[in-house]
Amino acid sequence: AKKKAVESEAEGNEELIFSLNILVLGKAGVGKSATINSILGNQIASIDAFGLSTTSVREISGTVNGVKITFIDTPGLKSAAMDQSTNAKMLSSVKKVMKKCPPDIVLYVDRLDTQTRDLNNLPLLRTITASLGTSIWKNAIVTLTHAASAPPDGPSGTPLSYDVFVAQCSHIVQQSIGQAVGDLRLMNPSLMNPVSLVE
16 A cells, blocks of 8 residues: 555555445443544544434544544444344344445444453344354454543452453453354454453
C-alpha cells in the first residue's frame, strides 16, 4: 500500500481511498456506541447512559487519518439463555448488512469491570457463532471498556495489580469464545484474539 501510494503521489494521481469496515458486537450497555464515537472523535452514534441507545443495525461512517471507516453498530445483545432467540433474530439482520458491507474487523465489546468466572456470556457467544459463523472470531478484537476501573481485591485481601486484573478478565473472555466456537485450542496465546482497552 505504501509503494502504491508513493507511486500514485509521484504521478500526481487523485488521492487513494483507503477504507475499513468494522462490525461492533456486544451486550447492551457495554459502550459500543461510545467506543465508535471515541474512534471517530465526535458524537455521531447516539448514546444513553441509562438505556439502550442503538435499537437497530445501522451503518455509521467517518474518516480517521485519511481512512474511511464504516462501523456496523448493533443493538445490545442479551446474555441470558432465554434471550437467545431474540439475539438470533437481531444477528440475522446483522448478517444481511454484512453481505453488502463485509467487515474487515470485528470488535467484540464487553466491560472490564464486570467480568466474572462463571462464563455467563457463553449462551450469547454461542448464538453469535451459530448465527455469523466461526470465522467471525478470526478478525475479532476483544474490546474491554471501562478500562480505568480499579482492580478488585485478590484472594489475599489486597487489590490485584492492574496487569493481573486485565490478564484475568481477558482470559475469561478468550476462554468463553473458545468454548463457544468449540475449539479450546484458541486458548493458545498465538491464536488468541488481541485485546484492546478502552476508557
